[in-house]
Amino acid sequence: xxxxxxxxxxxxxxxxxxxxxxxxxxxxxxxxxxxxxxxxxxxxxxxxxxxxxxxxxxxxxxxxxxxxxxxxxxxxxxxxxxxxxxxxxxxxxxxxxxxxxxxxxxxxxxxxxxxxxxxxxxxxxxxxxxxxxxxxxxxxxxxxxxxxxxxxxxxxxxxxxxxxxxxxxxxxxxxxxxxxxxxxxxxxxxxxxxxxxxxxxxxxxxxxxxxxxxxxxxxxxxxxxxxxxxxxxxxxxxxxxxxxxxxxxxxxxxxxxxxxxxxxxxxxxxxxxxxxxxxxxxxxxxxxxxxxxxxxxxxxxxxxxxxx
Amino acid sequence: xxxxxxxxxxxxxxxxxxxxxxxxxxxxxxxxxxxxxxxxxxxxxxxxxxxxxxxxxxxxxxxxxxxxxxxxxxxxxxxxxxxxxxxxxxxxxxxxxxxxxxxxxxxxxxxxxxxxxxxxxxxxxxxxxxxxxxxxxxxxxxxxxxxxxxxxxxxxxxxxxxxxxxxxxxxxxxxxxxxxxxxxxxxxxxxxxxxxxxxxxxxxxxxxxxxxxxxxxxxxxxxxxxxxxxxxxxxxxxxxxxxxxxxxxxxxxxxxxxxxxxxxxxxxxxxxxxxxxxxxxxxxxxxxxxxxxxxxxxxxxxxxxxxxxxxxxxxxxxxxxxxxx
Numbered sequence: 001x002x003x004x005x006x007x008x009x010x011x012x013x014x015x016x017x018x019x020x021x022x023x024x025x026x027x028x029x030x031x032x033x034x035x036x037x038x039x040x041x042x043x044x045x046x047x048x049x050x051x052x053x054x055x056x057x058x059x060x061x062x063x064x065x066x067x068x069x070x071x072x073x074x075x076x077x078x079x080x081x082x083x084x085x086x087x088x089x090x091x092x093x094x095x096x097x098x099x100x101x102x103x104x105x106x107x108x109x110x111x112x113x114x115x116x117x118x119x120x121x122x123x124x125x126x127x128x129x130x131x132x133x134x135x136x137x138x139x140x141x142x143x144x145x146x147x148x149x150x151x152x153x154x155x156x157x158x159x160x161x162x163x164x165x166x167x168x169x170x171x172x173x174x175x176x177x178x179x180x181x182x183x184x185x186x187x188x189x190x191x192x193x194x195x196x197x198x199x200x201x202x203x204x205x206x207x208x209x210x211x212x213x214x215x216x217x218x219x220x221x222x223x224x225x226x227x228x229x230x231x232x233x234x235x236x237x238x239x240x241x242x243x244x245x246x247x248x249x250x251x252x253x254x255x256x257x258x259x260x261x262x263x264x265x266x267x268x269x270x271x272x273x274x275x276x277x278x279x280x281x282x283x284x285x286x287x288x289x290x291x292x293x294x295x296x297x298x299x300x301x302x303x304x305x306x307x308x
Numbered sequence: 309x310x311x312x313x314x315x316x317x318x319x320x321x322x323x324x325x326x327x328x329x330x331x332x333x334x335x336x337x338x339x340x341x342x343x344x345x346x347x348x349x350x351x352x353x354x355x356x357x358x359x360x361x362x363x364x365x366x367x368x369x370x371x372x373x374x375x376x377x378x379x380x381x382x383x384x385x386x387x388x389x390x391x392x393x394x395x396x397x398x399x400x401x402x403x404x405x406x407x408x409x410x411x412x413x414x415x416x417x418x419x420x421x422x423x424x425x426x427x428x429x430x431x432x433x434x435x436x437x438x439x440x441x442x443x444x445x446x447x448x449x450x451x452x453x454x455x456x457x458x459x460x461x462x463x464x465x466x467x468x469x470x471x472x473x474x475x476x477x478x479x480x481x482x483x484x485x486x487x488x489x490x491x492x493x494x495x496x497x498x499x500x501x502x503x504x505x506x507x508x509x510x511x512x513x514x515x516x517x518x519x520x521x522x523x524x525x526x527x528x529x530x531x532x533x534x535x536x537x538x539x540x541x542x543x544x545x546x547x548x549x550x551x552x553x554x555x556x557x558x559x560x561x562x563x564x565x566x567x568x569x570x571x572x573x574x575x576x577x578x579x580x581x582x583x584x585x586x587x588x589x590x591x592x593x594x595x596x597x598x599x600x601x602x603x604x605x606x607x608x609x610x611x612x613x614x615x616x617x618x619x620x621x622x623x624x625x626x627x628x629x630x631x632x633x
Contacts, residue, residue: 031414199408200418203472206366207422208395217421221412304456305411 045297062102104257123184131192232295236288321374336536349527405465463494
């Protein structure tokens with residue numbers, strides 16, 4: 001069988017626009033739009049963000065949703081299990097647990113957020129300076145951190161409480177910030193040391209970028225992805241740290257509740273009134289899980305290499 | 309033809325680093341001149357101080373001795389403003405196209421970084437226009453402007469790096485092994501691109517490489533470096549045809565020849581021993597330990613760089629006695 005050679009006439013277009021560069025159809029996006037688009041793709045992270053929003057909403061409006069307040073004892077309703085009047089039941093002094101949980105959430109979430117953010121910011125700034133400038137600056141800062149880390153943080157806490165007066169949230173946040181930045185500083189310094197020898201940072205320098213430019217535009221964005229997970233991980237530990245401080249009398253003072261305090265006081269009666277213990281524990285657990293998942297999703301979304 | 313104007317001059321530049329074992333001398337008293345618009349090839353094996361020399365010119369390392377003059381001024385006597393101005397005139401292209409771009413920046417922003425730092429463009433539209441024309445100049449698709457570096461191949465990334473270096477219209481670009489990380493077919497493309505850009509923008513290149521066959525395609529003059537010192541410097545063709553230093557000959561003899569019959573039959577000059585450590589340098593000629601022609605004199609005194617014919621300098625005591633190439 002003989003074959004006839006194919007000519008141009010044997011081909012016909014199968015539709016679609018011809019001669020148009022498919023690239024030109026690509027929509028323009030900005031960095032943050034891209035981050036958001038990819039964040040949404042991560043279902044777990046997206047749901048967690050919604051849960052966090054819900055928690056914040058309940059913390060704001062929850063205490064006002066029933067007629068009880070968090071501090072009035074009512075000895076006629078001691079240790080009631082959850083029912084239609086007291087939605088989460090009552091505690092050993094007859095206080096409404098629903099109200100106390102959300103009232104305590106205000107304290108716990110505020111401390112968790114600010115007590116994580118401030119030490120992180122201080123740590124990043126100091127660690128960034130230390131790593132970037134290196135040499136003697138680095139030596140002095142790192143030895144200072146070594147010394148500060150060698151002193152138990154409780155000692156600062158007690159001293160700060162003496163100076164500022166114990167029991168209010170502002171003091172607690174200041175105390176947590178002052179004692180908590182060293183870890184962040186060390187980790188940031190390590191990352192900066194790794195990055196500053198990389199060619200793209202050297203390129204910034206040869207283009208005339210100042211130290212501030214390089215730290216803000218090149219180093220911090222590249223570090224943030226690594227730090228964001230550990231930032232969200234430290235939120236639950238701050239919540240528990242506050243609980244511990246409350247336990248030894250350095251946290252918020254009763255009758256103002258916090259999740260840590262609720263867990264602590266209910267722990268004594270756990271065998272008889274488990275709901276008093278389980279409900280605040282669940283709040284801490286849900287918060288912890290949500291922040292972790294959001295952190296995870298955020299890290300993936302922030303890094304263009306991990307985007308799909 | 310009038311004498312080309314001197315753009316950059318190194319006078320007895322020495323760059324050292326403190327290491328645990330002592331003092332590491334990366335660049336050991338280099339004298340070098342780069343003229344406006346020329347390409348000076350700088351060749352030598354790994355660790356001979358090529359990159360350090362390049363970075364010393366960029367003011368990334370401060371020489372411990374000697375001076376670097378740019379347009380007649382010592383670059384270490386600059387004021388703060390002059391320092392910033394200097395970064396506009398001297399730029400760098402990096403070896404590793406994977407490490408030299410910020411993974412979090414789209415290439416448009418990477419290319420525009422210099423313009424942003426020096427506040428060159430006044431409006432968004434102007435910035436955009438500049439980026440587009442730079443991408444066009446280096447042969448990149450303009451619709452790639454909002455893509456991230458990981459979406460590109462090595463050759464494309466290197467083009468981004470070149471566009472970034474060009475963005476400030478520099479007078480000198482230090483190309484630190486710009487092609488050694490690339491595929492051979494891409495190497496030629498990038499070299500041709502660099503040549504074309506040089507013609508259009510009248511820039512000078514310091515082209516650092518260890519690839520002798522490629523440097524011939526681009527360099528007007530070639531300097532051969534060994535253990536921190538320049539051992540021979542001459543016009544490109546002279547280095548290949550009229551070379552006088554034994555080290556240059558050894559390097560050239562390491563270039564493989566594409567014809568297998570010639571390759572098999574030719575006599576290669578193979579060096580014995582290793583490069584001495586740049587920590588605590590040997591006395592005398594740095595090459596004496598491995599040189600087949602070394603005499604007592606070579607082990608005792610450092611040979612100066614002498615001009616043996618116009619523009620051809622050799623640092624060898626015995627260059628006159630050796631047979632011609």
